[in-house]
Amino acid sequence: MGSVAAAARLAELTDVAEEKASVTPLAPGMFSVDLGGKREIVYVAGPPTDQWAFWNGHVFHVEGVPEPLPQSEPGHRRARVAQTLSAPMPATVIAVLVAAGNRVKKGETVVLLEAMKMELPIRSLSDGTIAAVRCREGELVTAGQVLIEMQ
Amino acid sequence: VIKRLLIANRGEIAIRIIRACRELGVESVAVYSEADKHAPHAVAADRAVCIGPGPLRDSYLSIANIVRAATAVDADSVHPGYGFLSEQAAFADACERAGLVFVGPPSSVIARMGSKIEARRLMQSVGVPVVPGQEPDDQSDEGVRRAVDRVGLPVLIKASAGGGGKGMRRVMDAHEIVDAVQGARREAMSAFGEGTLYVERLIERPRHIEVQILADRHGHTVHLFERECSVQRRHQKVIEESPSPVLTSGLRGRITDAAMQAAAAVGYRNAGTVEFLLDRPEAADGGPSFYFLEMNTRLQVEHPVTEEVTGLDLVRAQLIVASGEPIPWRNPPTQRGHAIEGRIYAEDPTRGFLPQAGRVLLYREPRSPGVRIDSGIAEGAEVSVHYDPLLAKVIASAESREVARVRLTAALRDFPILGVRTNIPFLLRILDDPRFRAGDIDTAFLDGEGSSLAEPVSLEPPAFVLAAMTAAAGSAGAPAAQMEPRGAWDPWQQLRDWRS
Numbered sequence: 001m002g003s004v005a006a007a008a009r010l011a012e013l014t015d016v017a018e019e020k021a022s023v024t025p026l027a028p029g030m031f032s033v034d035l036g037g038k039r040e041i042v043y044v045a046g047p048p049t050d051q052w053a054f055w056n057g058h059v060f061h062v063e064g065v066p067e068p069l070p071q072s073e074p075g076h077r078r079a080r081v082a083q084t085l086s087a088p089m090p091a092t093v094i095a096v097l098v099a100a101g102n103r104v105k106k107g108e109t110v111v112l113l114e115a116m117k118m119e120l121p122i123r124s125l126s127d128g129t130i131a132a133v134r135c136r137e138g139e140l141v142t143a144g145q146v147l148i149e150m151q
Numbered sequence: 152v153i154k155r156l157l158i159a160n161r162g163e164i165a166i167r168i169i170r171a172c173r174e175l176g177v178e179s180v181a182v183y184s185e186a187d188k189h190a191p192h193a194v195a196a197d198r199a200v201c202i203g204p205g206p207l208r209d210s211y212l213s214i215a216n217i218v219r220a221a222t223a224v225d226a227d228s229v230h231p232g233y234g235f236l237s238e239q240a241a242f243a244d245a246c247e248r249a250g251l252v253f254v255g256p257p258s259s260v261i262a263r264m265g266s267k268i269e270a271r272r273l274m275q276s277v278g279v280p281v282v283p284g285q286e287p288d289d290q291s292d293e294g295v296r297r298a299v300d301r302v303g304l305p306v307l308i309k310a311s312a313g314g315g316g317k318g319m320r321r322v323m324d325a326h327e328i329v330d331a332v333q334g335a336r337r338e339a340m341s342a343f344g345e346g347t348l349y350v351e352r353l354i355e356r357p358r359h360i361e362v363q364i365l366a367d368r369h370g371h372t373v374h375l376f377e378r379e380c381s382v383q384r385r386h387q388k389v390i391e392e393s394p395s396p397v398l399t400s401g402l403r404g405r406i407t408d409a410a411m412q413a414a415a416a417v418g419y420r421n422a423g424t425v426e427f428l429l430d431r432p433e434a435a436d437g438g439p440s441f442y443f444l445e446m447n448t449r450l451q452v453e454h455p456v457t458e459e460v461t462g463l464d465l466v467r468a469q470l471i472v473a474s475g476e477p478i479p480w481r482n483p484p485t486q487r488g489h490a491i492e493g494r495i496y497a498e499d500p501t502r503g504f505l506p507q508a509g510r511v512l513l514y515r516e517p518r519s520p521g522v523r524i525d526s527g528i529a530e531g532a533e534v535s536v537h538y539d540p541l542l543a544k545v546i547a548s549a550e551s552r553e554v555a556r557v558r559l560t561a562a563l564r565d566f567p568i569l570g571v572r573t574n575i576p577f578l579l580r581i582l583d584d585p586r587f588r589a590g591d592i593d594t595a596f597l598d599g600e601g602s603s604l605a606e607p608v609s610l611e612p613p614a615f616v617l618a619a620m621t622a623a624a625g626s627a628g629a630p631a632a633q634m635e636p637r638g639a640w641d642p643w644q645q646l647r648d649w650r651s
Contacts, residue, residue, distance in 0.1 A: 006622035013614035023622040029513045029569075031622055033615035042619035043567035045512035051624065052512060053616050054567035057579045060612040061572075062620065088505050090536045094341070115506060115536055119338055143508075 010035070085122050085148040087141040091115035096137055098148070102130045111135065111147050122147060152474045153177050153228045153252060157221040158196065159242075160232030161211060162527030163543060164450070165192035168230050171466035172197075180224050182217060184210035186537055191529045200224055205537045211235045214242050218249050228252035228473065234539065237449040238265055238314065254473040256420045256448050263417055264446040268311045268349050270417075274443045277416040279409050282428065282442045284351035286311075295332045298350045305353040308332055310339035310346065314445070316386025317342040321353060356593040357428040359383065360395055360441065362410035363457045365465070366419045367472045374407045375457050375465075376486045382581060384504065384597045389574075390581060391453035392491040393460045396552060396590025397429070406441055413446060422469050424451050431593070452494070452544070455525060459490035459548040489555045490548040493563060493578045497540040500577035501607035506540040509533070512570030521548050521555075522562045534571050542573065552590065556582055580604040 010033065011018035020036035031042045043054040053060040091113035098110045104124045111122040131149040135141055156172055157180040158165045165181060169192070172179040181196030186205030193199045200220040203210035210216065212235060221229055229246045231237035231254070240262035246253040255261070264270045268286045275281050284306075287298035299306050299322060308331050310318030318339030320331035336346040363375040379395035380388045398406070410425035426444040454465050461484045471479050497507040514530040526543030528534065534542070545566065547559035560582050563575050581587050581604055586596060597604070612620070 006618045006625060009621045010614060010618035013617060021618070023618050025622070025626070029623070030515070031619040033618050035615055040613075040615045042616050043513055043515065043569060044619050044623035045569040048624035051620050052569035053612060053620050054513075054569055055613070055616050057564040057566075057575055058610055059569070059572065059576065060610075060616055060620075062612070088502070089508060094337075114341065119334075120505075 083125060083128065083150040084146045085110065085124070085150065086144050086146045087113060087122075087135075088120070089115055089143045091120060091141055093135045093137055093139045093141060093147070094119070096133055096135065098130045098133065100130050100132055104128060104130060104150075113141070124150065126150075153254075153470055155180060155224070155226045156228045156230055156254070156470070157182065157200075157217070157224065157226040157251075158192075158230050158232065159211070159217050160230070160235055160237075161187055161190060161192050161538065162541065163525045164232040164452070164527070166195050166527055167525050168232065168466055169195050171464065171470060174464075175467060175470055177470065180221075180226050182211070182220055184537070186533075186535050189532070191527055191532060198224060205535065207235075207537060214239070214245050217242075218245050218251070221246070221251055222249060226251065228254060228470075230254040230469070231449060233449050233452055238447070240265055252473050254421065254469050256423065257418075260417050260419060261448045264448050266311050267309060267313060267445055268347065270446055271349075271443070273416055274413055277412055279413050279416070279443045280441065282351045282354060282444070284349060286349040290347060292329055292332050295348050295350065296328050299328055302350050302352050305355070307351045307353050308335045308348055309351060310335060310343065311349055312339060312343035312345040312347065314447070318346075318348075319386060323353075354428050354430055354442065355434065356595045357381075357430055358395070358397065358592075359388075359426065359444075359594050360398070360406060360429045361424050361426040361447075361451070362407050363451075363454070363465070364410055364414045364419060364423045364425060365468055365472065365478060366414055366421065366423075367478045368420060368475055369477045371478050372411060372414050372419065373478060373480075373484060374410055375461050375463065375484045377403065377406065378451075378453055378456055380453060381592045381594050382587070382597060383594045386594075388453060388494065389597065390491060390493050390578065390587075391456055392489065392552070392555075393456040394486055394489065402440070409441070409443070413443060417446070419446075419448075421472055422450055422454075422465055423448050428594075452541070453492055455523060455544060455546045456490040456492045456548075459523065459546055460486050460488055462487065488548055488550050489552040490546055491552070491555045491559050492544050492546045493559055493582070494541060494574075495543045495545065495566075495568070495578070496574045497534045497542050497571045498574055499572040500574050500605040504574070504605070506536070507534065507571040507573075508536040509571045511568065513567055514569075515567050516543075517545075517562045517565040519558075519562065519565075521558050522546070523548070542568065553588075556588065576608075577605055 006023040007021045010021040016036040022034045024032045029045050033040050046052045051062045094114045095112040106126045108124050109121040113120040128150045131151045135147045155178040158168045169179045179196040181193050181199040182202045183193035184205050202216040202220050229251050236242035240258045243253045243258035271281045285298040285302050287294045305323045308320045318335050320335045322331045340346045358381045360377050362377050366372040377395050378393045380391040382390035413425045424447040427441045429441045498504045511532050516524045523546040528542050545562050547555045549555040
């Protein structure tokens with residue numbers, strides 16, 4: 001069973017009447033969406049929890065099930081938060097330029113990665129102190145792997 | 152005569168060369184790393200040989216593995232493509248010694264032009280203007296620093312073995328010199344295994360103009376006019392076109408003459424490109440308005456724009472010339488209309504152009520008159536972290552620059568690639584920028600004034616996109632028959648099914 005009727009959702013999101021809105025698959029991953037006369041071609045791929053869409057040169061990527069945003073208390077975000085710097089993509093660590101206890105300035109390069117034959121500097125996002133170095137020179141790191149912990 | 156050609160490359164250029172082989176009746180042999188076993192180029196060739204594991208140095212950069220593969224399949228020739236080993240004199244030399252025809256210039260020419268320092272000296276000796284600079288004998292940090300002092304800030308520190316912006320650093324201020332020297336040397340060592348540096352005065356906001364050359368063994372050399380590649384990000388070309396929107400016929404004559412002179416000076420053979428910097432008219436100050444930058448002794452990524460405006464096939468010509476035959480065109484090439492190429496990279500412009508890796512979930516090339524696509528991926532293919540993030544090139548040609556610009560825009564808007572982020576939104580914003588529209592772009596534009604074109608646009612999915620996503624999610628678990636294209640069933644029936 002299809003989870004939600006696409007046309008019903010379309011009607012809900014716009015002021016087009018449900019019977020005038022339609023979504024028609026044209027080819028695998030290719031849909032024609034009719035908004036009561038004006039049609040748009042949209043391409044969609046990926047599982048429901050990790051969906052990609054393309055329309056007119058724009059790409060949309062929706063990950064996970066949308067959840068209501070937690071209400072954060074005022075001032076809560078101002079608390080001093082430990083910061084981590086992680087690898088943005090699979091890469092090789094070519095140089096670790098700091099050690100635990102070092103003070104660094106915002107924008108200072110702390111780790112040099114190499115991926116696709118290009119150097120990729122990892123820079124501190126704020127002034128602070130290095131709490132721990134979690135990578136070694138020569139190490140192959142995966143996307144999202146924590147390289148540096150900061151205070 | 153070439154009968155069986157091994158293509159020592161991957162991706163779109165390998166496929167481009169395979170196509171030329173088909174037309175000429177030459178058998179094509181692809182090489183692939185273990186990571187590329189099912190890659191489109193490995194599948195497209197008449198034969199394919201594995202040359203080692205995924206990392207470059209064990210496969211596509213291994214001269215021994217490639218020459219061994221060529222000998223094993225009894226190939227008579229090797230096309231290096233661009234990048235990888237294409238400008239390694241040692242590779243051309245290894246092919247020559249193994250009795251393989253190397254589709255390119257002799258190894259001695261590659262070696263001379265591969266040393267950017269030697270190329271500078273040679274061009275100076277024949278009167279081709281070069282950027283004022285220094286080639287320090289003392290290669291220590293201090294020695295290079297003194298060379299910077301002699302040239303005067305601002306400067307570019309460059310690797311003699313360099314290319315593609317690797318091993319190059321711009322220095323605006325004295326306190327940056329040591330970091331720049333060490334960074335350039337380290338990058339050059341890592342990319343080329345050779346860290347010799349030289350220093351050039353920084354030409355501010357120049358245009359990048361290059362001239363395509365083709366030479367045969369019978370003493371004929373022709374040029375195929377210019378390409379303008381000023382739309383660059385950190386020395387990586389993004390959009391290229393021919394003709395240049397700014398060359399007058401007089402300047403075009405002088406710059407193509409200089410390119411022919413450069414080719415003659417080095418005894419060039421096969422296809423090559425002479426790159427120049429074109430200074431701003433107000434900055435040139437009566438001096439030379441263009442400077443020799445370097446010579447690329449191979450086919451260029453952006454060769455299709457030249458093919459589109461001349462109507463000639465450069466790869467076919469390369470194979471014919473490499474066979475020992477004369478240049479295959481009777482009349483001198485002419486330039487007609489306008490062509491613009493956009494390079495599609497797997498990179499995320501909104502996150503510092505980080506290269507992206509992953510599976511391509513959906514990939515549909517646009518088809519329309521005047522649009523050519525050279526690509527090396529397919530739906531379901533894996534974009535690997537091991538290799539260059541260039542996925543495809545879209546080339547639009549038309550009777551005028553403006554029509555080509557609009558045509559390229561329409562093609563990119565109709566080119567869905569899902570699963571990995573690409574720079575298509577960035578290309579579209581450049582094409583729409585008033586400076587690009589006016590043909591008023593220099594090589595500093597994208598890194599300076601135009602850097603805002605990469606900023607994220609917070610565009611929420613419109614309702615019709617969400618509706619299509621809902622429909623796709625709803626049909627994800629449904630029987631395959633429900634995903635049949637329109638015509639196989641009644642779509643209204645389908646909508647009722649979703650509601651049930």
